[in-house]
Amino acid sequence: MSKIVSIHSFRGGTGKSNTTANIAALLAADGARVCVVDTDINSPGIHVLFNLDETEMVHSLNDYLWGKCSIEEAAHDVTGHIGGEIKGQVFLIPSSIKAGEIARILREGYDVGLLNDGFRDVVEKLELDYLLIDTHPGLNEETLLSIAISNALVIILRPDQQDYQGTAVTVDVAKKLDVPKLLMLVNKVPNSLDPEDVRTRVEQTYGATVAAVLPHSDEMMSLASSGIFSIRFPDSAVTKGLRSLVDQLKD
Amino acid sequence: MSELLFQTALKELEERKEDIRPSDVVLFSEPLRSALNFVIRLGRFSLTEFAEKLEFTRDQSKQLADILVARNLFAVSRFSNAEETFYESRLSAMTRPLSRPPSDIWKKID
Numbered sequence: 001m002s003k004i005v006s007i008h009s010f011r012g013g014t015g016k017s018n019t020t021a022n023i024a025a026l027l028a029a030d031g032a033r034v035c036v037v038d039t040d041i042n043s044p045g046i047h048v049l050f051n052l053d054e055t056e057m058v059h060s061l062n063d064y065l066w067g068k069c070s071i072e073e074a075a076h077d078v079t080g081h082i083g084g085e086i087k088g089q090v091f092l093i094p095s096s097i098k099a100g101e102i103a104r105i106l107r108e109g110y111d112v113g114l115l116n117d118g119f120r121d122v123v124e125k126l127e128l129d130y131l132l133i134d135t136h137p138g139l140n141e142e143t144l145l146s147i148a149i150s151n152a153l154v155i156i157l158r159p160d161q162q163d164y165q166g167t168a169v170t171v172d173v174a175k176k177l178d179v180p181k182l183l184m185l186v187n188k189v190p191n192s193l194d195p196e197d198v199r200t201r202v203e204q205t206y207g208a209t210v211a212a213v214l215p216h217s218d219e220m221m222s223l224a225s226s227g228i229f230s231i232r233f234p235d236s237a238v239t240k241g242l243r244s245l246v247d248q249l250k251d
Numbered sequence: 252m253s254e255l256l257f258q259t260a261l262k263e264l265e266e267r268k269e270d271i272r273p274s275d276v277v278l279f280s281e282p283l284r285s286a287l288n289f290v291i292r293l294g295r296f297s298l299t300e301f302a303e304k305l306e307f308t309r310d311q312s313k314q315l316a317d318i319l320v321a322r323n324l325f326a327v328s329r330f331s332n333a334e335e336t337f338y339e340s341r342l343s344a345m346t347r348p349l350s351r352p353p354s355d356i357w358k359k360i361d
Contacts, residue, residue: 113272113342120294120342144274145342148291176277178288 002123004131005249006150010166012137014156015187018220018229019242020134021049023154025228026246028079028088032129035075035091035122037061039115039146040136041105044095048225050078052092060096064118065110071118072125084231091126116145130249139170147174152181152249154211158188159198164205171206183211183248190216211248212241256282257311264318271322273342282306283315287324291340295328298336 007020017040024034038046038061047057059074075091082090096102123131133146147153153174157163167184174182184206186198195213202210217238220229230239260283264271276287286304290296302312316338319325328337 116273116342141272141274144277145272148273148276148288149294149342151292173277176284177274178285178292180292 002128002131003151003249004119004123004133004149005152005154006133006135006143006146007154007156008135008143008147008170009137009156009163010139010170011157011163014137014158014163015214016137016156017046017049017134018225019154019156019185019187019245020132021046021228022230022239022242023246023249024090024130024132025082025084025086025231026243027130027250028082028086028090029084029231030246031087033089033091033127034130034132035093035126035128036132036134037093037119037122038095038134039142040134041095041110042102042136044097044102045225046134047092047094047097049228050090050092051081051227052076052078052094054097057094057096060101061093061115061118062096062101062105064093065105065114070125071122075122075126082228082231084228084234088129091128093122112141112145115142116149119146119149138166139173144173144177147179148177150179152183153179154183154185154245154249155208156185156187157202159186159190159193168206171208181249182208183245184208185211185245186213188216189213209248211245214238214241253307256280257307259283260305260307260315261318264315264322267322269322271319271324273324273340287319290338291324293340295330295337295339298338301338 007016009016020036024036027034038044059069061074063069064071064074074093078092079086079090135143135146155170157167184202186202189198198213199210215237219233223229230242233239259280263279273291276284282305289304290301302309305312323341325338326341328339330337
């Protein structure tokens with residue numbers, strides 16, 4: 001049975017896109033058919049991680065929302081761009097990075113529900129095992145709709161007071177929407193903090209399972225979104241944590 | 252008790268004059284909220300499944316479903332037959348104009 005997974009955070013800069021790309025790669029490495037949708041229409045970026053150049057983007061999510069193409073026509077097979085040994089397949093539905101198109105969609109808006117109808121269509125059309133929704137930060141109609149149709153929600157936060165406060169609202173909403181599986185991911189944790197203390201604090205604060213506590217990584221910073229971290233650094237502590245997250249999503 | 256819960260659910264839906272979106276579900280009381288969360292996530296479901304989740308009678312559940320069809324959260328599926336009505340949860344707004352999502356989302360969370 002296909003699973004729709006939303007990856008969300010209350011604030012920006014928590015590592016949603018990197019996490020989404022790595023989840024996709026690790027699932028596909030194990031043989032799954034995965035599609036990633038970049039719904040951060042205001043500031044698209046996950047295509048960079050998959051080395052999908054603007055010139056290769058035949059269609060984007062924007063085109064689908066404007067009725068110019070079907071949702072599956074906006075899906076690009078990026079399996080060959082990932083590297084490593086991938087037994088499955090990864091598709092990416094990117095958001096347009098053309099300034100004019102971003103401006104147009106912000107000015108004119110779009111039918112948020114059409115976006116979510118597209119999610120269901122693409123799962124069927126591409127016979128996906130997983131659809132990963134890379135949401136934009138914060139709570140609004142789009143993110144609530146994504147959560148409402150998701151089988152699993154990964155909420156990412158940093159050990160930062162601003163993140164802690166805002167995440168409480170997101171967790172509350174997720175529980176009201178009865179998300180079947182809610183997993184927290186604490187990212188960019190400095191070495192000065194004990195990971196188990198962080199895990200305990202977050203689990204007690206939100207009453208939700210912490211799938212992994214990922215340490216701050218200079219390797220990740222140096223990679224600077226030029227590729228998929230877990231493929232480049234398969235033995236890193238960060239990759240170990242991401243694998244744990246993926247295993248819990250598979251359950 | 253069940254009759255009281257049904258009347259509450261009915262009133263909550265009848266009071267809505269605009270389309271109901273999946274995110275509006277957080278505003279409803281139980282058992283309506285959980286039942287709607289469940290069927291929206293399913294995508295396609297039967298009246299029987301909806302009634303089981305609500306724990307209301309079939310007629311009561313049909314009454315609520317009819318309002319939800321009128322409010323564009325449900326659509327009657329082409330798979331419906333004489334014995335069973337199937338619905339699909341609707342996420343796109345056929346009756347709402349193409350426009351930027353409103354910024355009133357915070358009212359729903361308060």
